Amino acid sequence: MKKWMSLPSVLLCVFLFGCVTHYVVDGSVRLQLGNATENCTLESLFVVSSNGKELKWIDETVLPGESSKVEERDLVGNFRIRLVYEKDGELKDTVFTRHFDGGSTFLQISEKDDVLVIRKK
């Protein structure tokens, strides 16, 4: 084995055995909701399973113009989300599927033509 190979070998071993992927790719999502609508109040956000089970992610009333607290979950990947909100005194919900990359995620909820628009910022 040539002498110059020793440093890259050591670095490679350190890289592999330190399992550095998690230093580069986040294993969890820190979600924050921002309410950019004018007359909707966000109530809660759930992750929904195909058999009806629900996991609560954000459980906070977010008035228009405000942002929720940051909540961390190990939910990196594709998930079905149910957002419960209140508009004109009526409780409504919307279900959508979204891909979550790891790390800090800010979802801005706005309204256009009576339809909620959810955008990652």
Add this chain to the structure above:
Amino acid sequence: MAISEKGFLRGSLIRTTPVWGFIFTLIFLLVAPLSVNASPIKPQALSNGGRIASETQLEEISETVRPGASGYFALGTYYFPHPGQTALKSDFGRHEGFAFRQRLSMYFSGPLGKSNWSLGFLWWFERHGFDSEDFILFPEYGQFSLIRNVQTAGLNLSFKPLSFALTGGIQYSNPEHVASEIYSVESDTLYGFAQAMLGPILGQFVFNENGWTSVRAALRLESKENFGGASSGFQTYLPNLDFSLYHDASDSMRVTWEQNLFKQILYGEVTAYFPDYGFHSAALKYYPDPSRLVSLEATCLREPDGDLVFGGGISILMLRLAYNHAHDMKNLFGSKGTFVFELSFALGASEGKMFGRNAAKAAPMESTSRTIFENGSSYKPPKEESEGVKEITAKGIRREKAK
């Protein structure tokens, strides 16, 4: 006083392992991102992983803890650079994360006094599951993770002249962290096992508090030099048959046939489950050297829905690269559609010779011998020279200190 030194493992393939290591790792790191949308694994497969690990450990034990074997050591871990390669599909959606399987196995055996009996100690350890982050020692224990460890420990008593061995011990399955949202509840289980070998016949029995778990009978007719058999001839072409009965399974019987196809370097293997499943998997394994330190394998696995999945892998001493290999689909929770990289090392020893697991012959070793006289001087036998040269033996060699 004569001392002879044994040399190192010879073989150009083994010497160039660091070069192969670089090439493999480079290939792997380049192609791994292509498989980030690989078929996801399912929570049910992770829940079944404990039973599969227990079975795999006992199979390896029956292959390595044999009369004549003096030791065995194995290490293994999988490495995935991207969490999309082994994503988990649950009812909630597709979770990116890392499936892992880390193993450590060891067996040591020594003679009891001057008798032909030997006593050995064995310990097999495996930690596997799915976690949100990759790790070597400390898991993240994420909210959708399953982390379990399975250990087998036991004692072995063997009598080499009759090729007889008696092994017994315990097996412990310990689910460290099982997320209740997506996995079925499981608890610690303690099994006991007993195994007896007489020549080519093997019997194995596993039980726990609820009764018997599995019974296994094997006929290992193939003659292997490493375990006191012949090195060539028709005895090396006899089949190895394996029958297992399971207590708590829908398909209660498994049959495996391993066959040496050519000079103990090419093997075929077929596994089937009865009564319903039928053909399960087949493999063609090529070992350039009968010590099994290097292997090239092609496999075919039949899935429950009838689809055939073809795959294969290459293993060079410490590194293994595979794609859709039946071994990974069984032991890594059904993961397929992704390149799998494993750092694994398995070496058995018998009478000073070393070989891979279940190998027929030992790895080639180079030995040099030197005679060392009591006054510290040494004499190395000269290389063979042509006739006519007189051999001179120097006597009264005196050492002088350098000035």
